[in-house]
Amino acid sequence: MIQDTVTEELLLRKPRFVSIVFGLACIAFFLIDPSQSAVGHFLAPAIGDPAQSGFYGRFVTSFTLAFLFLVNLVAISLLPEFRYQVIVVWCELLFLFLAFFYSFGLDFKFIQSKIWFMITQGIFTTLYVSAISIVIASVIAIIGAVAKLSSNGFAFAIASFYTSFFRGLPLLMQVYLIYLGFPQLGFVIDAVPAGIIALSLCYGAYMTEIFRAGIMSIDEGQWEGSRALGFNFGLTMRKIILPQSIPLIIPPTGNQFIAMLKDSSLVSVIGVWELMFLARTLGNKTFNHMEMLITASILYWMMTMVLEYIQSRIERKYRKKQKR
Amino acid sequence: MPDKNQNPASPIISIRGMNKFFGDFQALTDINLEVNIGERIVICGPSGSGKSTLIRCINRLEAHQSGSIHVDGVELHQHMKDIDKVRSEVGMVFQHFNLFPHLTILENCTAGPMWVNKVPAEEAQATAMKYLTRVNIPEQADKYPTQLSGGQQQRVAIARSLCMHPKVMLFDEPTSALDPEMVAEVLDTMIDLAESGMTMICVTHEMGFAKQVADRVVFMDEGSIVESNKPIPFFENPQSERTRKFLSQVLVH
Numbered sequence: 374m375i376q377d378t379v380t381e382e383l384l385l386r387k388p389r390f391v392s393i394v395f396g397l398a399c400i401a402f403f404l405i406d407p408s409q410s411a412v413g414h415f416l417a418p419a420i421g422d423p424a425q426s427g428f429y430g431r432f433v434t435s436f437t438l439a440f441l442f443l444v445n446l447v448a449i450s451l452l453p454e455f456r457y458q459v460i461v462v463w464c465e466l467l468f469l470f471l472a473f474f475y476s477f478g479l480d481f482k483f484i485q486s487k488i489w490f491m492i493t494q495g496i497f498t499t500l501y502v503s504a505i506s507i508v509i510a511s512v513i514a515i516i517g518a519v520a521k522l523s524s525n526g527f528a529f530a531i532a533s534f535y536t537s538f539f540r541g542l543p544l545l546m547q548v549y550l551i552y553l554g555f556p557q558l559g560f561v562i563d564a565v566p567a568g569i570i571a572l573s574l575c576y577g578a579y580m581t582e583i584f585r586a587g588i589m590s591i592d593e594g595q596w597e598g599s600r601a602l603g604f605n606f607g608l609t610m611r612k613i614i615l616p617q618s619i620p621l622i623i624p625p626t627g628n629q630f631i632a633m634l635k636d637s638s639l640v641s642v643i644g645v646w647e648l649m650f651l652a653r654t655l656g657n658k659t660f661n662h663m664e665m666l667i668t669a670s671i672l673y674w675m676m677t678m679v680l681e682y683i684q685s686r687i688e689r690k691y692r693k694k695q696k697r
Numbered sequence: 698m699p700d701k702n703q704n705p706a707s708p709i710i711s712i713r714g715m716n717k718f719f720g721d722f723q724a725l726t727d728i729n730l731e732v733n734i735g736e737r738i739v740i741c742g743p744s745g746s747g748k749s750t751l752i753r754c755i756n757r758l759e760a761h762q763s764g765s766i767h768v769d770g771v772e773l774h775q776h777m778k779d780i781d782k783v784r785s786e787v788g789m790v791f792q793h794f795n796l797f798p799h800l801t802i803l804e805n806c807t808a809g810p811m812w813v814n815k816v817p818a819e820e821a822q823a824t825a826m827k828y829l830t831r832v833n834i835p836e837q838a839d840k841y842p843t844q845l846s847g848g849q850q851q852r853v854a855i856a857r858s859l860c861m862h863p864k865v866m867l868f869d870e871p872t873s874a875l876d877p878e879m880v881a882e883v884l885d886t887m888i889d890l891a892e893s894g895m896t897m898i899c900v901t902h903e904m905g906f907a908k909q910v911a912d913r914v915v916f917m918d919e920g921s922i923v924e925s926n927k928p929i930p931f932f933e934n935p936q937s938e939r940t941r942k943f944l945s946q947v948l949v950h
Contacts, residue, residue: 597758598795602809602861603785612812616799 385450391443398442402435411476412438474667483661484668491655491665495648496672502565502647503634506572510633511626513577518584519610532581539578545639547571552643568640576633583625587618620691627684631677638673648672708767709734709865709896710755715764717750717920724750726921728764732865737891738898739907739928742917743943748900751917752867755898756787769864785813788858788866792874794850796842802829802853803838809861821860828856832886848879852886859890866890868899904947908932916940 384390407413408430413423416437420430445465452458520532539547551574552567562570591614599609638649652669656662710732717725725747732738740748753759754766757773757780766773768783777783796805806825810816816824829835832852834845842850851871858866868887872880884906891897891910901907907914907928914931916924916939924931924940932948935941 594791594793594795595797598791598797600781601756601758601784601787601789601791601795602857603781603783603813604809605781608812612808613797617797 383450385447391447394446395439395443398439399435402438403431405435406431407438408434477663477667479664479667480661483656483659484664487651487655487665488668491648491651491668491672494646495651495669496676498565498645498647499634499637499649500676502569502572502640502645503630503637506569506576506637507626507630507633509569509573510576510580510629513573514580514584515615517577517581518588521581521585522588535574536578536581539575544571544575544636545642547575548639548643564640564643564645567643568637568645571640572633572637575636576629580626580629583629584618584622587622588614590621591617623691624684624688627680627687631680631684634676634680635673707734708732709769710898711765711767712755713765715754715761715766717747717754717759717761724920725754725761726919728922730915730922730925732896732898734864734896735894736896736912737910738913738915739911740898740900740915740917741902741904741907741943741947742923746917747920748917749869752789752869752898752900755865755867756784756789758789781813785809785861786864788861788863790851790854790858790866790868790871792870794842794847794854794874796850796854796857798842801839801841802834802845805842805853806857806860809857814861824860825856828859829853831859831889832856833882846879847875848882851875851879851883855883855886855890865896865898868897868901870900870902872901872903902947904932904944916943918943 408416408420408423408426412434413420413426413430416430416434417423420426420433423430426433449458449461452461517532517535520528521536523529542550548568548571551571552562552564555562555567595613595617596609599613604613637647641647641650641653644650648669652665656665708731710730712728712730715725715728716723717728728751730738730751740751742748750759754761754773755768757766760775761773768787771777771779771783773780773783796802797808800808803822803825806829807818807821810821810824811818826835826838829838832855834849834852834856837845837849837853842853845853855866855871871887872883875883880903884903887897887899887906888910897910899906899911911928913925914928915922916931916935916937918939924935924937926936931940932944935944
């Protein structure tokens with residue numbers, strides 16, 4: 374996308390828009406009734422005991438909040454650079470989230486005592502299960518994509534049945550089916566391999582479509598140029614088509630990996646000691662559920678941010694390479 | 698380059714009674730064409746007349762449905778074993794160059810010899826530089842195709858084919874996608890190649906090129922060969938009405 378070179382006048386400079394926003398914010402806050410929350414507590418000098426303040430307290434608190442909200446908006450719009458605006462808004466949202474979590478009255482000692490185990494056992498398991506699965510899924514995806522593009526009816530049928538089946542069932546169902554279904558055939562399978570198989574097969578099916586699209590997006594002339602030189606199918610695929618599709622395949626594959634990292638929480642149902650499993654079990658004994666769930670959420674989020682950063686680096690590298 | 702051991706008069710390509718269909722549409726009808734070693738053939742005709750389809754059949758980028766095509770004694774058909782060997786001996790230059798954008802110019806030229814003919818890297822690079830020098834762009838060897846102009850890319854494509862030491866070169870409208878000022882450099886390269894004795898089949902609208910280098914000009918219309926003659930009689934005394942009409946249209950300017 375390109376930015377237009379002409380900037381319209383900021384909406385926040387138009388008095389009418391500002392007053393409408395202010396009015397709407399007032400109404401919204403009024404409906405929520407902030408007078409009974411921490412805000413009411415802060416405004417006690419103005420409204421007296423929040424519990425007794427009634428309509429007046431409700432009005433004053435919501436009016437104050439709406440005013441602060443608007444001042445904040447205008448202040449951000451006055452910031453000189455795009456970058457500063459982004460940073461400030463991020464920090465504010467983060468602050469609100471933390472305040473929200475803080476309001477639960479969490480037991481931080483308890484979190485401190487468990488977090489090391491959550492990282493060494495939980496994050497470690499989550500990461501290695503996801504990493505092994507994405508590698509297997511990529512291999513499945515290449516084979517599946519070639520099969521789906523082939524003129525061989527047998528190969529196409531198997532590949533399309535596979536993608537249809539594994540995209541059609543909830544991942545949770547696949548986890549159960551593999552863990553509980555294989556023993557019916559006489560193989561007893563451990564939880565971790567069962568989880569890896571389920572994740573690989575499911576994501577392999579989605580990634581088959583990604584790889585197929587990547588391969589198809591390469592110009593037919595590349596096939597012809599390659600075949601005309603006497604390259605056979607395998608050589609053409611390996612040396613000419615795939616190297617050109619990979620830069621197109623990498624971003625959506627990174628996306629899949631990030632999604633898988635979180636979907637790997639589903640294998641907790643079969644007792645794999647990954648992050649989600651620990652989050653559910655560690656706090657059970659002492660009823661510290663919220664502590665563990667919030668800690669695990671933040672850990673997932675942090676892992677995702679790291680992966681997003683890595684993905685953007687890889688993308689930039691390929692974009693540079695293509696620009697040459 | 699002509700193979701000294703072979704009888705120069707023997708046909709390297711021989712097409713007999715060939716028909717080609719796209720679904721129900723008959724693209725080529727009863728094509729008969731023999732090309733001898735060292736011969737330069739120019740195929741011309743209005744667009745949609747089947748010229749490109751014909752030369753694409755010669756290395757079986759397209760399949761023909763009946764009749765026969767022999768390339769250097771090997772018949773092309775659906776169940777043949779060694780199509781890649783035939784293709785490696787038949788060079789092809791495309792309208793849109795079809796260079797590999799992820800490889801450098803040098804790698805484009807060494808890929809075929811190294812991967813197909815298992816030529817050692819150093820030897821392949823020496824050969825590549827020889828042909829890049831011949832098409833006058835040795836200094837671009839380490840660049841990527843997109844950094845070159847259209848004319849330069851097409852000359853690289855010619856060099857890339859030559860690196861396989863082909864017995865025949867097929868040109869599918871090699872100058873049609875070029876800006877006008879770049880046509881000459883590609884034609885010069887082709888003329889140079891023709892003078893070295895390469896067997897060539899060129900689909901082109903460049904009638905000047907045809908007059909200068911062709912041993913035979915083949916005129917096609919609606920999927921059949923209408924007329925085939927040496928250039929001087931072809932241009933000065935065309936036999937069929939359709940040829941006359943076509944020539945009057947392309948030679949006006």
